[in-house]
Amino acid sequence: MKKEQIKLWVVGSIGIDDIKTLSEDRKDLLGGSLPYSTAAASFFVNTGAVGIVGDDFPPDFFKRWRHFGTDLQGVQQIEGKTFRWSGVYDENMIDRQTLKTELGVFADFKPRVPPAYKKAPFVLLGNIQPELQMHVLRQAGKTRFVALDTMNLWIDIARPALKRVIRRINLLTVNDGEARMLSGRYNMRDCATELLKMGPEYVVIKRGEHGALLFSKRGIFIAPAYPVKDVVDPTGAGDSYAGAFMGYLARHGRVNEKSMRAALLNAAVFASFGVEGFSLERFETLKESQIKRRVSEMKKMLTADF
Amino acid sequence: MKKEQIKLWVVGSIGIDDIKTLSEDRKDLLGGSLPYSTAAASFFVNTGAVGIVGDDFPPDFFKRWRHFGTDLQGVQQIEGKTFRWSGVYDENMIDRQTLKTELGVFADFKPRVPPAYKKAPFVLLGNIQPELQMHVLRQAGKTRFVALDTMNLWIDIARPALKRVIRRINLLTVNDGEARMLSGRYNMRDCATELLKMGPEYVVIKRGEHGALLFSKRGIFIAPAYPVKDVVDPTGAGDSYAGAFMGYLARHGRVNEKSMRAALLNAAVFASFGVEGFSLERFETLKESQIKRRVSEMKKMLTADF
Numbered sequence: 001m002k003k004e005q006i007k008l009w010v011v012g013s014i015g016i017d018d019i020k021t022l023s024e025d026r027k028d029l030l031g032g033s034l035p036y037s038t039a040a041a042s043f044f045v046n047t048g049a050v051g052i053v054g055d056d057f058p059p060d061f062f063k064r065w066r067h068f069g070t071d072l073q074g075v076q077q078i079e080g081k082t083f084r085w086s087g088v089y090d091e092n093m094i095d096r097q098t099l100k101t102e103l104g105v106f107a108d109f110k111p112r113v114p115p116a117y118k119k120a121p122f123v124l125l126g127n128i129q130p131e132l133q134m135h136v137l138r139q140a141g142k143t144r145f146v147a148l149d150t151m152n153l154w155i156d157i158a159r160p161a162l163k164r165v166i167r168r169i170n171l172l173t174v175n176d177g178e179a180r181m182l183s184g185r186y187n188m189r190d191c192a193t194e195l196l197k198m199g200p201e202y203v204v205i206k207r208g209e210h211g212a213l214l215f216s217k218r219g220i221f222i223a224p225a226y227p228v229k230d231v232v233d234p235t236g237a238g239d240s241y242a243g244a245f246m247g248y249l250a251r252h253g254r255v256n257e258k259s260m261r262a263a264l265l266n267a268a269v270f271a272s273f274g275v276e277g278f279s280l281e282r283f284e285t286l287k288e289s290q291i292k293r294r295v296s297e298m299k300k301m302l303t304a305d306f
Numbered sequence: 307m308k309k310e311q312i313k314l315w316v317v318g319s320i321g322i323d324d325i326k327t328l329s330e331d332r333k334d335l336l337g338g339s340l341p342y343s344t345a346a347a348s349f350f351v352n353t354g355a356v357g358i359v360g361d362d363f364p365p366d367f368f369k370r371w372r373h374f375g376t377d378l379q380g381v382q383q384i385e386g387k388t389f390r391w392s393g394v395y396d397e398n399m400i401d402r403q404t405l406k407t408e409l410g411v412f413a414d415f416k417p418r419v420p421p422a423y424k425k426a427p428f429v430l431l432g433n434i435q436p437e438l439q440m441h442v443l444r445q446a447g448k449t450r451f452v453a454l455d456t457m458n459l460w461i462d463i464a465r466p467a468l469k470r471v472i473r474r475i476n477l478l479t480v481n482d483g484e485a486r487m488l489s490g491r492y493n494m495r496d497c498a499t500e501l502l503k504m505g506p507e508y509v510v511i512k513r514g515e516h517g518a519l520l521f522s523k524r525g526i527f528i529a530p531a532y533p534v535k536d537v538v539d540p541t542g543a544g545d546s547y548a549g550a551f552m553g554y555l556a557r558h559g560r561v562n563e564k565s566m567r568a569a570l571l572n573a574a575v576f577a578s579f580g581v582e583g584f585s586l587e588r589f590e591t592l593k594e595s596q597i598k599r600r601v602s603e604m605k606k607m608l609t610a611d612f
Contacts, residue, residue: 220533221607303567
């Protein structure tokens with residue numbers, strides 16, 4: 001394979017997951033936000049991963065992850081235990097209970113961006129401590145487009161740091177609860193207006209199975225979700241969504257309303273495939289033709305046609 | 307005004323509502339499914355209403371209702387009290403608590419379809435007892451398209467009667483919880499497959515602020531909701547949605563995928579206006595130009611554009 005330039009890099013968590021659903025009970029799965037997001041992004045563009053694992057991280061996981069074409073130079077492996085998470089899903093396959101969170105080496109993660117990534121125009125700051133997101137962003141070269149994902153925990157305990165890093169990014173992605181928490185408003189459009197004032201040009205409010213809303217100064221785009229028939233494991237859906245979104249944009253190169261919308265549609269398709277298997281399993285068998293078919297199926301589902 | 311033929315009639319409840327939201331407390335409002343649905347439909351087509359009120363029903367309510375052009379020949383007024391409902395909304399403006407339900411004359415409602423309605427090709431059977439829906443459907447002439455709305459109560463206590471009437475209609479509209487209850491399935495696509503087997507050619511699964519999904523043998527349409535900025539009172543949103551939907555179809559005349567999709571978009575627009583005021587208040591000031599503007603605004607919000 002030709003050695004191509006990294007167009008996008010992502011920082012995030014890498015974990016080993018135990019996941020229980022109504023019908024299955026799976027242990028020692030490759031998990032965390034980073035494998036999901038980079039695997040999805042790698043379908044579109046050369047993608048680098050910045051993360052950390054312990055010496056217990058199975059070599060097979062590296063192999064399977066690299067198989068997507070993801071560059072793993074930015075993944076440090078140090079003595080200690082890999083981040084572990086375990087959870088159980090309700091029958092609705094949305095609500096879940098966390099049974100165990102063991103940070104391991106992730107607790108002292110100091111992300112390092114490899115020199116080879118510094119020319120990458122696109123960056124996705126996955127959901128980690130805002131201080132680390134800022135730390136890693138400072139290591140980036142001249143970027144064209146930076147997206148940031150976060151969660152309720154950081155809004156709660158690290159709001160000032162989070163707002164500092166949000167000031168420097170292009171796109172903020174949060175779910176509806178987080179949008180309300182961070183903006184102090186209730187109505188989604190009011191939330192978005194407040195969040196846009198914090199600095200980013202774009203705000204994506206994720207609503208899970210109901211899709212997302214994209215807000216910018218120029219308006220609103222209602223980004224649908226694909227109605228999945230067989231949800232096997234919803235873990236990582238948001239990360240696959242973000243990864244495919246950024247991967248699409250990075251491949252396209254230009255960021256405008258049109259490419260953003262197309263990126264969101266592709267993101268929905270990748271999230272829908274991702275939840276059809278545990279871990280990255282569905283991505284491992286995913287073919288270009290299946291992606292194309294689902295993208296065009298979604299377009300049909302959306303055509304108001306008049 | 308020229309006396310035109312009734313193209314659509316609707317059967318449903320007529321009530322007097324007391325509604326409390328976080329910011330307002332309003333009493334003695336015109337409510338029930340029928341005023342909402344027929345007012346919205348009357349923007350599109352000559353619409354008749356089949357319902358019942360008591361002798362306490364304010365003459366002013368008739369006047370304001372007629373102002374939309376709705377034909378009220380099918381509304382019986384008898385001795386007794388009009389149906390009364392009162393409820394209070396949570397701050398999310400979705401969840402509500404019913405404080406009072408007094409059926410009054412609605413308890414013994416025997417709907418009568420006026421002869422002038424019997425040539426109407428479109429019928430909306432609003433959410434009333436399935437036996438009454440069947441009773442009223444038998445009075446209809448040769449119809450082209452019949453839609454039926456129902457609720458969890460009837461699925462629970464009158465399932466066989468409900469299934470009998472569902473066998474005779476063209477479109478079933480339910481929310482996601484009702485879809486699950488009636489089909490015994492969980493996944494929305496599985497639910498729809500089961501519901502389509504019960505007889506209707508179309509199933510619309512409503513998801514409130516998240517829009518709706520339209521299912522038919524030919525596929526799925528993801529019908530979005532308009533992101534409303536100021537929700538004043540969500541009561542009747544589903545009824546305005548259904549009324550505008552059927553009104554649009556009846557005006558268009560032909561029922562096909564294309565007109566269904568356009569009808570759903572117009573339905574979303576009417577639901578969004580409806581919740582911007584208590585009772586029918588927002589509809590009373592609604593201008594053609596505002597409707598057009600919001601329809602084209604929604605189309606822009608949906609354009610994947612690639």
